[in-house]
Amino acid sequence: MVKIHIDRFYANNLDLTVDDIIQNIRAGITPEGVVNIHFQTRDKYYRIETNIWTGGPDFTGPAITISPYIPDVDEEKDFNAYLEHPDYFHLQLVVDETTMGDRYFSDVVIP
Numbered sequence: 001m002v003k004i005h006i007d008r009f010y011a012n013n014l015d016l017t018v019d020d021i022i023q024n025i026r027a028g029i030t031p032e033g034v035v036n037i038h039f040q041t042r043d044k045y046y047r048i049e050t051n052i053w054t055g056g057p058d059f060t061g062p063a064i065t066i067s068p069y070i071p072d073v074d075e076e077k078d079f080n081a082y083l084e085h086p087d088y089f090h091l092q093l094v095v096d097e098t099t100m101g102d103r104y105f106s107d108v109v110i111p
Contacts, residue, residue, distance in 0.1 A: 002096070003096040003099040006018060007058065007093065012089065020042060021091055022066065024038070025093075026039070047066070048066050050062070059097075061100065065091065065092045066092075067090050067091070068087055
């Protein structure tokens with residue numbers, strides 16, 4: 001069974017939880033041996049990055065990061081304003097490599 005862990009979670013809004021951001025997280029393996037991760041976001045304006053591999057003291061494996069799209073901040077001009085915005089958060093999920101066996105992980109985001 002493939003395991004998914006919350007590797008990092010930071011939010012400027014202390015009342016925000018992971019459950020406020022994503023729901024219905026599950027993993028599966030296709031007959032071809034591809035690991036599929038499925039989850040639903042509660043808001044459609046999130047930035048999702050999947051082409052990441054992380055290694056740390058707790059978990060190693062492919063990572064999925066989720067952060068908000070904040071339309072009233074131009075992060076290219078003022079990245080610090082983006083990071084300091086009250087709606088900013090950073091969530092990183094990790095697919096535990098030790099539970100993947102010799103299976104392949106492919107990153108595709110389906111809206």
